[in-house]
Amino acid sequence: MSQKPTSRRAHGPSAEGFGSRIRECRRHTKNNSGKQRNGESESEYAKIERCLTQAHNSLGRNGDESLEQQVRKAAPRNASQQREQQALRHEEADDTRAAGAEGEARGQITLALVSVIGALNTQIAALDAEIGRLLAAHPDRHIFASLPRSGTIRAANLLAEIGDCRQRFPTDDALAALAGACPSTRQSGKRTQAVFRWSCSKKLRAAVMDFANGSRMADPWAAAIYAAAIARGCRHPHAIRILARAWLRIIWRCWQDGVAFDPALHRGRQHGTT
Numbered sequence: 001m002s003q004k005p006t007s008r009r010a011h012g013p014s015a016e017g018f019g020s021r022i023r024e025c026r027r028h029t030k031n032n033s034g035k036q037r038n039g040e041s042e043s044e045y046a047k048i049e050r051c052l053t054q055a056h057n058s059l060g061r062n063g064d065e066s067l068e069q070q071v072r073k074a075a076p077r078n079a080s081q082q083r084e085q086q087a088l089r090h091e092e093a094d095d096t097r098a099a100g101a102e103g104e105a106r107g108q109i110t111l112a113l114v115s116v117i118g119a120l121n122t123q124i125a126a127l128d129a130e131i132g133r134l135l136a137a138h139p140d141r142h143i144f145a146s147l148p149r150s151g152t153i154r155a156a157n158l159l160a161e162i163g164d165c166r167q168r169f170p171t172d173d174a175l176a177a178l179a180g181a182c183p184s185t186r187q188s189g190k191r192t193q194a195v196f197r198w199s200c201s202k203k204l205r206a207a208v209m210d211f212a213n214g215s216r217m218a219d220p221w222a223a224a225i226y227a228a229a230i231a232r233g234c235r236h237p238h239a240i241r242i243l244a245r246a247w248l249r250i251i252w253r254c255w256q257d258g259v260a261f262d263p264a265l266h267r268g269r270q271h272g273t274t
Contacts, residue, residue: 131156140164146260147251149218150211157207162255172252180205181244212244221263222247 135141135156144155162175169175176182180200186193216222225246229239254261 128152135159138164140255140258142260143251143254143258146254146262147211147215147247148222148261149214154207154211154214158211158251161201161204161207162251166256169252172249175252176245176248178204179208179244179248181208181241181248208244208248209240212247213240215247216243 132152135145135152138159140159141155144150144158145152147155147158150158162169169178173182177197178201180197180202182197183194184197184199186195212222216226222243225243226239229242230236234242250261250266253266259265
């Protein structure tokens, strides 16, 4: 048996039902001639009628779209939205008329901010140069400047926070604890729990973590430790703390011996362990 071809109009309401809506809209427009209803004049109803007529005429061409979608695309905004847009256009016109004086004032402010930025950059460059001069004059400069991707600022931060008093940190564990690179152990009865160490030197922790995070970009050993921690399910901050703890063992040894960093002198690096 042959099947009747499926019309594309089946996807939306019929043209007859839609035409009845148009006729109803026209009757409503005539009944409200010369009046205003809820702030919408007759011209609003004329726009609605034109919209419905356009949607009705395109019903056959756009049968895949529902009638509601077609009307929503072509329907004008309601009166309140149109009034808001009109008020916004008036405000924009006022701004355009005042653009001369206001634009000149804003230009002066911009120039003032640019001059402030220029002065700040000059002071920052002067401070960087002073930090470099003081770092070069310190006897422990070669220790921290030899670390991978340390640079002048990172090396100066590490040196300033760790200091040059060797008796302050008799072991690398003491340095790691003050830097917040190792967990804090809590014990209650037979239960032991390792938690994040909150009590530490915040400036030392910031300096050590910043160095550890940068070192993994240039040192394969550091990158391998970080990748292994991430593979075990550690988040980025935790993985950086693990890497920082490994670095502090090396930094402490170099600092105690007064020698520059040399990858060949550390067996842990050769075997890829932490």
